[in-house]
Amino acid sequence: MRYCSTRGAVHGWSFRDVLFSGYAPDGGMFMPEEIPSLAAATLRSWSSLSYQQLVCKVCSLFIPEHLIPKQDLEALISSALSKFSVPDAVRMVRLKDSLSILELFHGETLAFKDLAMMCTARFLEYFLQKEKSRAIIIVGTSGDTGGSAISSACGLNGVDVVVVFPSGRITTVQERQMTTHMEDNIHVFAADGSSDDIDVSLRKLFADQDLVKRHGLMSLNSVNWSRILVQLAHFLYAYLQLSDIQKTEGDCLPHLEVVVPTGGAGNIAAGCIMNRMGIPLRLVAMVNSNDIMHRTVKNGDFSMAKSVQQTLAPAIDIQDPYNMERIFWLLSGKDGALVKDMMEQFQSTRRLSIPETLHKELCSVLSSGSVSDEGIVEAMVRCWEENQYLVCPHTAVAVWHHYHCPVQPGQKRCCIATASPAKFQNAVEKAGLTLDLPEAVKALEFRETRCKDLGQEENWEAALRERVEAIGSARQRGEPFYAPAMVN
Numbered sequence: 497m498r499y500c501s502t503r504g505a506v507h508g509w510s511f512r513d514v515l516f517s518g519y520a521p522d523g524g525m526f527m528p529e530e531i532p533s534l535a536a537a538t539l540r541s542w543s544s545l546s547y548q549q550l551v552c553k554v555c556s557l558f559i560p561e562h563l564i565p566k567q568d569l570e571a572l573i574s575s576a577l578s579k580f581s582v583p584d585a586v587r588m589v590r591l592k593d594s595l596s597i598l599e600l601f602h603g604e605t606l607a608f609k610d611l612a613m614m615c616t617a618r619f620l621e622y623f624l625q626k627e628k629s630r631a632i633i634i635v636g637t638s639g640d641t642g643g644s645a646i647s648s649a650c651g652l653n654g655v656d657v658v659v660v661f662p663s664g665r666i667t668t669v670q671e672r673q674m675t676t677h678m679e680d681n682i683h684v685f686a687a688d689g690s691s692d693d694i695d696v697s698l699r700k701l702f703a704d705q706d707l708v709k710r711h712g713l714m715s716l717n718s719v720n721w722s723r724i725l726v727q728l729a730h731f732l733y734a735y736l737q738l739s740d741i742q743k744t745e746g747d748c749l750p751h752l753e754v755v756v757p758t759g760g761a762g763n764i765a766a767g768c769i770m771n772r773m774g775i776p777l778r779l780v781a782m783v784n785s786n787d788i789m790h791r792t793v794k795n796g797d798f799s800m801a802k803s804v805q806q807t808l809a810p811a812i813d814i815q816d817p818y819n820m821e822r823i824f825w826l827l828s829g830k831d832g833a834l835v836k837d838m839m840e841q842f843q844s845t846r847r848l849s850i851p852e853t854l855h856k857e858l859c860s861v862l863s864s865g866s867v868s869d870e871g872i873v874e875a876m877v878r879c880w881e882e883n884q885y886l887v888c889p890h891t892a893v894a895v896w897h898h899y900h901c902p903v904q905p906g907q908k909r910c911c912i913a914t915a916s917p918a919k920f921q922n923a924v925e926k927a928g929l930t931l932d933l934p935e936a937v938k939a940l941e942f943r944e945t946r947c948k949d950l951g952q953e954e955n956w957e958a959a960l961r962e963r964v965e966a967i968g969s970a971r972q973r974g975e976p977f978y979a980p981a982m983v984n
Contacts, residue, residue: 497558499526499721502825503839504832511559512623515616515722516631518702518715524835525821526721532557533774536747543736547584548577550736551615551729558725564622572622576614579604585611586730588737588910591883594903597891598734599913604647605673606916606934607640607811608763612718612726617648619722624654630971631712632964633657636698638691638759639666639811640915642684643673645716650679656967656977657716658960660685660694663949666810669919669937676943680976683963687950690804692816697956707961711968718762718819727766728773734910735775753778753909755894758789759812761819763912764862768823771861781864782893784809784872789817793864796850798842808869808923809889811915824850827857865900867893869926875899876927886931888915889923946978 499509503524509517514526542553552570559569577585581602589597603610624631633655635645642659649657659674663686674684687694698715707713718724731754735741739752756764758781767779783789784807791797800815807813825835834851842848850858867875872889875896879887887895894911903909917924918937924930950956970977 497560498529500529500832501525502527502821502832503836505836511563511721515619515623515720516712516714518634518708518713518717518719519699521705522836523699523703523839524832525719525819527822527825527830528558531769531772531826535774536744536749539736539749539775540741542732543742545736547586547729547733548573550732551577551726554729554732555615555725564619568622572618573615576618577611580610586733588734589885591879591885593882593898594909595879595883595895595898595911596738596909597885597887597895597911597913598730598737600730601888601913601916603644604936605640605643606919606937607644608730608912608914609640609644609723610647611730612723613641613644613648613716615726616716616720616722617652620649620655621652629712630654631656631714632967633714633716634698634701634960634964635659635716636691636694637661637666637674637717638814639670640919641717643670646674646677646682646684649716650677650682652681656681656683656971658683658685658963658967660687660698660950660956660960662686662691662694663688665690665806665813667920667922669921669940670810672940672943672945675945675947676940678944678946680978683967683977684947685950685960685963686947687956688952691814692800692804694956695816695818697960700957701960701964704961707964711964713964718760718765724762724766724769724819724822727763728770730763730912731767731770731777732775734912735770735777738908738910740908749776750908751776751778753780753907755780755782755897755909755911757809757812757890757893757912757914758783758864759814759817761789761817761823763914764789765819765822768826768861772826779862780894780897781862782897783864783866784812784893785866785868786813786815787866788815789820790864790866792820792850793858793862796852796855798850799847807889808872808920808926809893811890812893823858823862824854827861828854865893865897867896871896872923873927876923876929880927880929886917886924886929887913888917888920890914
């Protein structure tokens with residue numbers, strides 16, 4: 497299995513190369529050169545497998561054995577998923593009116609990103625130990641990614657993690673899951689802007705190939721293919737759990753609708769890839785009032801609004817769903833030249849009208865919807881009243897779709913639960929509901945914090961570049977980065 501860039505100028509990279517990268521050198525994103533297909537007989541034979549076993553099956557399709565032997569791969573994934581709070585790392589919940597919710601938030605930071613992040617961190621550690629090398633991970637976050645990246649890599653030998661979050665635009669729990677880590681390899685920045693603003697600076701850093709190579713600069717955002725790879729298993733697990741595939745014969749497979757809260761579009765990109773692998777999924781991308789994804793599907797308008805709106809679902813307060821580039825490449829027949837032209841126009845003007853043929857193909861695999869804060873609260877309240885089941889505000893955008901587009905006879909549907917409501921107390925209170933906080937969340941309030949501010953007028957790229965160089969110098973000297981009494 498080899499990998500290429502969505503913009504056509506990079507080919508033939510290995511999984512190891514792609515793992516230790518951010519954006520491709522040509523500015524694109526990495527995708528497999530060939531998408532494997534899964535036969536109906538294979539799917540039926542996998543129908544009784546656990547989530548962990550399915551992650552192994554999926555990863556083995558994209559990671560050659562000469563890079564990570566099967567036995568090592570299984571051990572790495574087993575280790576990555578061993579500390580989740582439910583036996584199989586994920587859990588399917590079946591509620592009234594055919595509402596099925598796949599809970600993906602049982603990791604340490606209570607968000608779905610823990611699943612792929614923990615596996616990816618184990619893959620990194622495997623290669624770093626083998627090669628006796630180092631890496632600096634840079635992560636921009638809209639809320640959950642940063643904490644998950646830190647949790648997965650804190651204390652790891654050979655790795656430093658630099659996380660940048662949008663100050664004042666995430667919840668207190670999300671912020672403290674980052675700023676309370678005092679390990680010497682963790683570096684947290686609070687930027688006075690949106691997560692989309694942060695992504696602009698990070699793209700510039702990754703475009704500097706000298707900086708990337710000298711410091712082993714890489715990303716753990718869903719820019720990183722490994723994150724998308726593990727997320728393929730979410731959709732496969734949901735399909736095998738809910739589709740009644742065992743009741744069918746031959747090549748005829750039942751459909752499953754999967755409703756996905758969508759921000760950076762990594763999860764929905766994974767769903768589109770699974771669809772191309774032969775899983776008959778009907779995908780629904782649900783967003784909040786930051787609705788670029790919905791406008792793209794509805795009328796081909798891939799254009800950013802003037803500003804990112806702050807909502808009750810902050811982790812999807814995103815106007816640049818960067819993984820759409822992967823979807824455009826996949827659905828255009830891997831047309832790198834087309835994707836390059838499209839994305840360069842979008843990055844230059846922040847506006848793009850999707851070609852009619854591509855838009856038609858997009859609509860054949862994906863539908864969408866947009867939910868206001870009032871709709872989020874409505875869905876949270878109804879789900880609680882009918883089931884005594886509390887959803888987070890992001891999961892609520894998917895549940896809202898379920899309530900407003902009822903399941904038809906014979907139809908199967910799964911809503912993805914991306915985070916625990918414990919991370920979003922403000923939204924829970926707005927809905928007039930209550931919850932008992934986990935002890936780990938309560939403890940965050942009393943822990944020491946460390947964070948450096950990036951002001952609105954400051955050159956973020958220069959500040960982050962300076963930190964990367966300083967980390968590299970300290971590691972080269974074999975010294976700790978932070979003096980014991982240092983706060984910033």
